[in-house]
Amino acid sequence: xxxxxxxxxxxxxxxxxxxxxxxxxxxxPLALLFLDFKTALVLVALFHIFxxxxxxxxxxxxxxxxxxxxxxxxxxxxxxxxxxxxAYTPQxxxxxxxxxxxVLYSAVSxxxxxxxxxxxxxxxxxGGGVSGFLAGLIxxxxxxxxxxxxxxxxxxxxxxxxxxxxxxxxxxxRLPVYFAEGFLxxxxxxxxxxxxxxxxxxxFTGKQVVKKIPQDSFRKIVLIAILLIGAKFIxxxxx
Numbered sequence: 439x440x441x442x443x444x445x446x447x448x449x450x451x452x453x454x455x456x457x458x459x460x461x462x463x464x465x466x467p468l469a470l471l472f473l474d475f476k477t478a479l480v481l482v483a484l485f486h487i488f489x490x491x492x493x494x495x496x497x498x499x500x501x502x503x504x505x506x507x508x509x510x511x512x513x514x515x516x517x518x519x520x521x522x523x524x525a526y527t528p529q530x531x532x533x534x535x536x537x538x539x540x541v542l543y544s545a546v547s548x549x550x551x552x553x554x555x556x557x558x559x560x561x562x563x564x565g566g567g568v569s570g571f572l573a574g575l576i577x578x579x580x581x582x583x584x585x586x587x588x589x590x591x592x593x594x595x596x597x598x599x600x601x602x603x604x605x606x607x608x609x610x611x612r613l614p615v616y617f618a619e620g621f622l623x624x625x626x627x628x629x630x631x632x633x634x635x636x637x638x639x640x641x642f643t644g645k646q647v648v649k650k651i652p653q654d655s656f657r658k659i660v661l662i663a664i665l666l667i668g669a670k671f672i673x674x675x676x677x
Contacts, residue, residue, distance in 0.1 A: 443472045444632055447485055451640025453660055454489075456647055461640070462486045462578045464660070467540065467667040475529040476621035479577045483616065484630055486580075487609045488637035490602040502592060502600045508562045509587065510604045513570030513579075517608045520574025521615035527575070530675055536576040537671025543581050544665035548658065557589040566604070574612045580605060 446468040454461030462482050469478035494501075524532065565586030573579035580601075587601055616622065 440629075443469065443629075444636055446472070447633060447636045448640045448643075451485075451489060451637055452644040452647060455641050455644025456657075461489055461637075463540075463543075463581050463664065466536070466577050467664070467671070470533065470671075475532050476524065476616070476619075477623065477626060479524065480613070480616045480622040481626065481629060481633065482577055483609050483613050485633045485637055487606060487613075488634045489641055490605045490609070492638065492641065494599060494602045494606060501603055502590075502596050505562070505587070505590060505592075505600050506603055508559060509566040509583075510607050512563045512566035513573075513583070513604055514607050514611045516567040516571040517574040517611045518615065520571040520576075521612040523575055524616070524621075525619045532576055533671045534675035536578070537668040537675065539572060539576060539578070540664050540668025541672065544661040544668065547581075548661050548665070557591075561586065561589070570608055573608045574615075579608070 447465055450465035450468055451461045453464045462485070465485060466478060466482045469482055472478075473481070565583065569579035569583035569586065571579070572582060583604065584601060587597060587604075592600065
């Protein structure tokens with residue numbers, strides 16, 4: 439099981455890099471095949487941090503401080519609220535909420551590939567707050583965050599750096615709550631260094647593969663897979 443879990447992490451990082459959305463969107467549903475929701479939440483958050491540290495380090499000069507402020511602050515505040523609610527929400531309900539999010543996100547992305555919102559202060563606060571709340575509660579809000587940030591038309595370097603910095607702030611906000619609530623049993627601590635290496639290896643591999651695969655077709659396949667996984671979580675909730 440451990441080997442399959444780590445292979446899933448590697449696969450998720452490659453997919454996330456190629457498809458253009460965060461690895462947590464792919465990895466969390468896969469991690470739930472091996473772990474309970476709360477354990478998966480912590481390990482996926484750590485994995486997400488490892489992947490984004492490299493991006494921020496490499497593109498740190500491209501940070502857009504204005505967007506970081508108006509988008510990042512609401513994200514952090516609502517992330518904390520979402521993370522605090524995890525301990526009081528049944529795991530089956532959390533999986534159901536995740537399933538609904540995955541189905542809606544993938545369906546809308548398949549229907550309208552160039553989905554964007556109008557860049558403004560209210561939409562920035564709304565996008566930051568909602569994506570942060572989802573990240574804290576169900577462990578994945580990066581897809582929604584990306585849709586809002588894309589509206590600003592940032593150059594690639596600024597987009598990567600700013601999105602990664604906000605993601606880091608969100609992860610560093612929710613992780614202390616998860617640890618304080620005892621979501622990660624000590625038996626899983628040895629996973630952490632392996633996830634660090636896998637995050638770097640998966641990101642590097644994804645960058646090599648992306649040159650050889652038509653991104654639009656690949657992204658559609660991934661979105662369909664995410665939709666099916668989300669539908670299964672919803673089905674399990676009522677089965």
